[in-house]
Amino acid sequence: MSTLLSRIGRRRAAVRGAVAGAVALGLLLWWLLPLGEEPPGGTITFSTGTHAGVYQKYGELLRTELRKDMPDLKVRLMTSAGSQENVGRVASGEADFTIAAADAVETYKIAGRPGAEELRGVTRLYDDYVQLVVPGDSDIQTVADLRGKRVAIGLPNSGVRLIATRLLKAVGIDPEEDITPRADGIDTGPGRLGDQLDAFFWSGGVPTDGLKQIAETSDFRFVPIGEDLVTKLHESGGATRYYRTTNMPESAYPTVQNGSVVPTMAVSNLLVTRADMDPRLTEWLTRTVLDSRDGIGATVHSAQLVDLRTAIYTAPLELHEGARRYYRSVKP
Secondary structure: OOHHHHHHHHHHHHHHHHHHHHHHHHHHHHHOOOOOOOOOOOEEEEOOOOOOHHHHHHHHHHHHHHHOOOEEEEEEEEOOHHHHHHHHHHHHHHHHEEEEEHHHHHHHOEEEEEEHHHHHHEEEEEEEEEEEEEOOOOOOOOHHHOOOOOOEEOOOOOOOHHHHHHHHHOOOOOOOOOOEEOOOOOOOOHHHEOOOOEEEEEEOOOOOOOHHHHHHHOOOOEEEOOOHHHHHHHHHOOOHHHOEEEEEEEOHHHHHHHOOOOOEEEEEEEEEEEEOOOOOHHHHHHHHHHHOOHHHOOOOOOHHHOOOHHOOOOOOOEEHHHHHHHHHHOOO
């Protein structure tokens, strides 16, 4: 009898253990997938940037990560000139999500452009660094020295064009009269430096592939942008408040910088959508962006700077409701 009772006891214990294990597994799955049992599906359009820029590379890698988390979600990528075009595309409904610099977003809002009031932030991503590039033997030492030169100021409707124009005006240079302006971006500017260009502006995460690829073989250097010039920009008001003084780290382009930092200015990038975007899909997408930081950052170095503690600061945009749900769910 005691043997029989012992067997029954062991069997009951095993059943209880199995039930407890199933409960634990259920809780684990609930924790790992708090956004619902079935991932969202459908199709979204993501506006990126030029082929050689960080926006495009980030968009490609994020699409791969989204495919893992939401297999039924189709992500269509659209190349663009950059931030200004990206903001307009999302505001008009041509795109659903995009990356844009905070100054371009604010400029769009200040101008009262169509759909500006519908723009919402998903997350703060990483900073763009302003990079003014000249040949290694150039006599250009400051932004003011660009007078009379052939200067690439970025594609129309790009964030680079916005920044370059403001910097030139801050030193008293008319971008249309006092230089020979060229509409080259990061995809064509590096290859034309020297023969067809005396300098070109770029604003992007570092290192940018378009520069990294030629750093080993081309002789170029960066012109510093000092704190005094950033202060001048701030004095003009408006969207310039999103510019901040910083140093481009010495590790960005080691063969060019030779262990030295470059004084410059930076502006934060935002992941942007519209207020009418599905909250559940946006919540899932926000989670993927934060969870994939290290994976994407292994290829796009600047993506390593995406951080949960700063992600919610999407000024000048208020957070989208779906993104807000995600941040509330992971709040300590």
